Amino acid sequence: MLRVAVIGSGPSGIYTAEALLAARPDAVLVDVFDRLPAPFGLVRYGVAPDHPKIKSIAGALARTLSHPSVRFLGDVEIGTSPIVAELRAHYDAVVYAFGAARDRRLEIPGEDLPGSVSAVDFVSWYSGHPDSALEAELHTDTSAVVVGAGNVALDVARVLAKQPDDLAGTDLPQHVLEVLRTSTVADVHLLARRGPAQARFTTKELRELAEIAGLDVLVDPADLELDALSAQTVASHRDVARNVEVLRGYAAAQPAGGGRRLHLHFWRAPTALVGTGHVTAVATDVTHLDETGRLRPTGATETIPAGLVLRAVGYRGAALPGVPLDADAGVVPNEAGRVLRDGVVSPGEYVVGWIKRGPTGVIGTNRSDAAETVAALLADLPDGTGAAGLDPAHAIGWEGWLAIEGAEAAAGLPHGRGRVKLASWDELRAAASGTSRAAGSGEPDGG
Ligand code: NAP
Secondary structure: OEEEEEEOOOHHHHHHHHHHHHHOOOOEEEEEEOOOOOOOHHHHHOOOOOOHHHHOHHHHHHHHHOOOOEEEEEOOOOOOOOOHHHHHHHOOEEEEOOOOOEEOOOOOOOOOOOOEEEHHHHHHHHOOOOOOOOOOOOOOOOEEEEEOOOHHHHHHHHHHHOOHHHHOOOOOOHHHHHHHHOOOOOEEEEEOOOOOOOOOOOHHHHHHHHHOOOEEEEEOHHHHOOOHHHHHHHHHOHHHHHHHHHHHHHHHOOOOOOOEEEEEEOOEEEEEEEOOOOOOEEEEEEEEEOOOOOEEEEEEEEEEEOOEEEEOOOEEOOOOOOOOOEOOOOEOOEEOOEEEEOOEEEEEEEEOOHHHHOOOOOOOHHHHHHHHHHHHHHHHOOOOOOOOOOOOOOOEOHHHHHHHHHHHHHHHHHHOOOOOOOOOHHHHHHHHOOOOHHHHHOOOOOO
8 A cells, every 4th residue: 555645735735646546546545734724725725715616626626635545634734743754754655735825025125014915915814814914904095006917916906806795705704804895995006017918817817807896997008009029929829819808808998987996007017115104105117028028117107006015926935844945946846746855856755736836827737737746656656665654643634624614604604694714723623623613503603
């Protein structure tokens, strides 16, 4: 029997378990560890609450995690107890699937002013991540800026721009919904430092903005004029051409005067967050691409008022004690999923997902990524060696997770909502151990 420990129960970790089961149906046991009491990683703590179709991937992930040859071991912090060396001693293979949990920084003056928040923290807040300490302030101004032109920027801009009632049907924690109800933000400005042909949005996410009730999406047609390089990109990439077409539709549309506005600005590179004591504006350089494709300031500048700035410029991987990390790239050094220590393949250690390849791609990308890692693992280790595995006494297992799910369903009842997430360690642990009031009686459990 091959015994494999997977560190991280997000999509890449669970797809690893799935691929192992598919290849060795009766000859593998997989323990999937997670630091958090709840599984599913960014499916639970990253995918926006108003994207239920993407969130429903959790159903398929749950089938793998509840398979008789797989154990979910939540609330176990690898690196503290047990440490990585213990895992390596007790399993035939260890697969690192702990993702990229930190934010990339802008590295500009004023970045740490109050009111400047990384999108990673904002997403954790509205997702009810138990580590979130953010007290989001949405009532200090009518204008907010989102920096970045990726799907995370669109997610956070949408959550800010939507009417709170349109989010009440989601599993947003109750306290988050209440803060969103206090929001005075009417204008959300999204700043892309390059042009529409370089933006990293996916077209579906861009189109979805048109369906938001009471929201005008505003684009300056001048921002959509294509330089020669951008025109080439549009001509050679259908997805980029579709994005530009959707943006042209927004630029041509007559605003309906719905009360909230999402301004999509291109060619605006933030140079400083402005304010004394609290952010009040974002200073930007107007930019263009030179003939070699490098981003250059035109010499013009623009300052956009904002009492809240969300920095959505990407995630980055962080170290786990005992695991090598290429700090610049934010990934565990590897060759097709085999971990490298000092440039040499380290037997029995593998890596998958964002901590293997960087924070790119959609959830499904992790399935092919896991297939590559598992192929390497099985080529190296066709059979098990009788490794015993570990049994951390305090781990929250699958039954504990089901109890959390039950408590979350019960927590929604008093608010007339469906499932509502529990957002603190205490609530999650209490629910898992069956001592949550919400689990037993249907009474509210906060969150
Ligand atoms: P991303 O797609 O890499 O986008 C990051 C954005 O930040 C880029 O537009 C980048 O611009 C910009 N940026 C970086 N440094 C900057 C700076 N110093 N100043 C201004 N802008 C800067 O990352 P992400 O949005 O965090 O998404 C991560 C991954 O998750 C992506 O693969 C995304 O598609 C995926 N995701 C998918 C969904 C979905 O499918 N619905 C939802 C969320 C996330 P440059 O291109 O100029 O560097």
